[in-house]
Amino acid sequence: xxxxxxxxxxxxxxxxxxxxxxxxxxxxxxxxxxxxxxxxxxxxxxxxxxxxxxxxxxxxxxxxxxxxxxxxxxxxxxxxxxxxxxxxxxxxxxxxxxxxxxxxxxxxxxxxxxxxxxxxxxxxxxxxx
Amino acid sequence: xxxxxxxxxxxxxxxxxxxxxxxxxxxxxxxxxxxxxxxxxxxxxxxxxxxxxxxxxxxxxxxxxxxxxxxxxxxxxxxxxxxxxxxxxxxxxxxxxxxxxxxxxxxx
Numbered sequence: 001x002x003x004x005x006x007x008x009x010x011x012x013x014x015x016x017x018x019x020x021x022x023x024x025x026x027x028x029x030x031x032x033x034x035x036x037x038x039x040x041x042x043x044x045x046x047x048x049x050x051x052x053x054x055x056x057x058x059x060x061x062x063x064x065x066x067x068x069x070x071x072x073x074x075x076x077x078x079x080x081x082x083x084x085x086x087x088x089x090x091x092x093x094x095x096x097x098x099x100x101x102x103x104x105x106x107x108x109x110x111x112x113x114x115x116x117x118x119x120x121x122x123x124x125x126x127x128x129x
Numbered sequence: 130x131x132x133x134x135x136x137x138x139x140x141x142x143x144x145x146x147x148x149x150x151x152x153x154x155x156x157x158x159x160x161x162x163x164x165x166x167x168x169x170x171x172x173x174x175x176x177x178x179x180x181x182x183x184x185x186x187x188x189x190x191x192x193x194x195x196x197x198x199x200x201x202x203x204x205x206x207x208x209x210x211x212x213x214x215x216x217x218x219x220x221x222x223x224x225x226x227x228x229x230x231x232x233x234x235x236x237x
Contacts, residue, residue, distance in 0.1 A: 053200065057202040057204040058206075061205055065208055068208075069208060072208070077210070079188055081203065081204070081231065082205065083192060084201070084202045086200045090196070091194075092192065093192070094190070094191070094193075095167035095170075095171055097188075097189050099188075100187075100188075124188050128235070128236075128237065129237050
């Protein structure tokens with residue numbers, strides 16, 4: 001069975017809900033504020049070092065997710081991605097595109113930079129029917 | 130409600146590799162062309178994913194980094210259903226560029 005295509009049938013209770021309740025949408029501006037505040041607070045004065053930054057990156061991602069779970073409206077899935085890099089004289093570009101329903105789904109991003117590192121955090125909120 | 134599993138198989142990886150290869154190929158880092166490349170990679174990845182015709186919402190992220198000796202880390206954490214959702218990351222490089230493409234698939 002390993003490696004073969006599996007089609008799983010999952011049954012769940014029907015709530016007859018077609019979309020998120022009014023006022024319960026993914027709040028992009030509030031998420032952006034939380035993201036920016038978290039990045040600023042945790043990366044203020046931190047110096048880039050190759051060994052510690054991988055853990056820092058993962059920790060930031062988990063931290064952001066836990067903060068967002070508190071304000072997350074019901075029936076929304078979250079995907080959070082954090083990129084941390086050394087501030088060298090290199091060019092970097094981060095882009096994202098998604099296939100989603102613009103009425104119910106949204107995304108936010110935040111950027112932080114200091115003399116030795118930069119960080120980009122990206123969060124997508126997707127409504128789950 | 131019928132839900133299909135997000136299948137992280139080799140085919141997915143190859144498709145993304147092809148998408149990156151066909152867009153950047155052997156070019157070296159050029160600041161002016163970055164936007165074009167990024168759009169090209171992300172759009173071709175997304176269109177190939179939609180051709181699979183599965184009931185998923187997709188998020189495609191692309192990071193292009195110039196090779197200059199600097200370090201980079203990426204991490205992602207997700208709040209989803211482990212049994213139906215998944216992600217896949219492809220790394221590609223040439224002499225002057227690193228390219229990382231991540232795809233997240235969420236079942237609807």
